[in-house]
Ligand code: SF4
C-alpha cells in the first residue's frame with residue numbers, strides 16, 4: 152500500500168518521474184534549477200533508477216537533448232524554472248511541433264531583472280503559445296499525480312504532445328508536504344510503455360524536422376492545433392482513470408464553494424489554497440463568495456470555464472504575471488475573451504499581484520474581493536488593477 | 543534527356559489536407575526529395591551545343607543539384623525537373639558549350 156510521507160515537493164516530483172520509469176533525464180544542474188533534477192541525479196547514480204542522466208551546459212541544450220531522446224522512443228523528463236525556461240524557448244516549439252511527449256516540471260519563478268528567485272507566473276506565461284499541454288498544480292500531491300498523468304496523456308497516440316506541469320517556486324517546490332507516493336506496480340499498470348509511431352530507427356529511416364514551404368506549413372500548424380484541442384478529451388479520460396485507480400480527482404476547472412455565489416475569485420497555482428481558506432472565512436460571515444481554480448491552461452478549457460462562472464455577477468481574476476503594455480494579466484484577458492460571446496456573463500475584474508514571490512494572504516484575498524465588487528459596480532478606467540503596490 | 547524520377551503519387555504535397563500530414567510532419571519515405579520540383583523557380587535554362595562539347599564531364603561534377611545525367615550518346619544534359627538555372631555548368635564548361643537561355647513565360 153502506498154503510504155503518506157513527509158517529502159519536499161521537489162524531491163517528490165523527482166520520485167514521480169522515477170515511478171514513471173523514465174529512460175532519459177537531461178538537465179542543466181545549476182541555478183535556477185531545483186532539487187527535482189538533483190534528486191533524479193542521485194537516484195540514477197545510486198542505481199535506484201535505470202536511466203540515462205545527461206547533464207548539459209544550458210537549458211537550451213537540455214531541451215535539445217530531450218528532443219533527441221524522445222525521438223528515439225525514450226521516456227524523457229526534465230525540469231527547469233524562470234530564466235532556464237526562457238533559454239529553452241525556441242526548442243519548446245520544436246518539441247511540440249515534432250510531437251514529442253517530453254514531460255517537464257516547471258517551477259514557476261519570476262524573471263529578471265531585477266534578479267528574483269521567488270515565485271510568480273511570468274516564466275509560464277512567456278511560453279503560453281509553445282504548443283505544450285500545460286497545467287498548474289496547487290500542492291505537492293497534485294504535482295506528483297500529474298507528472299504521472301502527464302506521461303500517459305502526452306504519449307497517447309491521439310495526442311503525442313509534450314506536457315508542462317507548472318508548480319509554484321518555493322511556496323511549493325521547497326516546502327515539505329505530506330504526500331502519497333503511489334506504488335511502482337500500480338503506476339506501471341496505469342502507465343503503458345511509450346510506443347512512438349515513428350521513432351528514429353536506422354532500420355526504418357525517417358526525416359525529422361524537415362523544411363516546409365508555404366504550401367504545407369499552414370496545414371501542419373492546423374494539424375498541431377487540432378491535436379492540442381483534441382487532447383482535452385484524453386486528459387479528461389486520464390483523470391477519470393486516475394481517480395478510479397488512485398482515488399484522487401482532477402478536472403480542468405475546479406469550483407470551490409461556488410453554490411449560489413454572486414462573487415467568484417479565480418486563481419491558478421498554490422495561492423488557491425490560501426484563497427480557499429479566505430472563501431471559508433467569507434462564507435462563514437455570510438458573504439456569497441466562491442472560488443474557481445484553473446488547473447488546465449493548455450488546451451484552454453473554454454466550455455468548463457463558461458459553465459463554472461455563468462451564474463456569478465462578479466468574477467475576480469488574480470494573475471501572477473503582467474503582460475507589459477497589454478491588457479494586464481494573461482489569465483484574465485483570456486477569461487474575458489472566453490466570455491465575450493456569452494449572453495450571460497459576470498463582470499470581470501482583473502488583479503495582478505503576487506509578483507516576484509510577494510505573498511497574498513487570506514486578508515489580501517478578502518481585500519481583493521471587496522475592491523473587486525466596488526470596481527465591478529463603479530467601472531474602472533484601467534484594464535486591470537495592480538494589487539498591493541505602494542503609492 | 544533524362545526523365546525526372548517522379549513516382550506517381552496519390553497527391554502532391556500542395557494538395558494534402560491537414561488530416562493527411564504525417565505526425566510532426568515527419569518524412570517517412572527516404573529519398574523522397576526527388577519528388578520535389580526544384581526546377582520550378584528557374585528563370586534561365588542551360589542549353590548544350592553538342593558540336594562544341596568534348597564530353598569532359600566537368601558540368602556533371604560541378605552541378606550543385608546533381609541533376610546533370612549522361613545521355614546514351616555520351617553527352618551531358620540537365621534534367622529540367624530539378625535544374626535551378628544557377629548557371630554554374632555554363633560558367634565551368636571549358637568548351638563554352640553551354641548557354642543559359644531565358645525561360646519563356
Ligand atoms: S544551371 Fe545549375 S542546376 Fe542547372 S544544370 Fe547547370 S549547374 Fe546544374
Ligand code: SF4
Nearest residue numbers: 595596598599601635
Ligand atoms: S562541361 Fe562542357 S564540354 Fe564538358 S561535358 Fe559538360 S557541356 Fe560538355
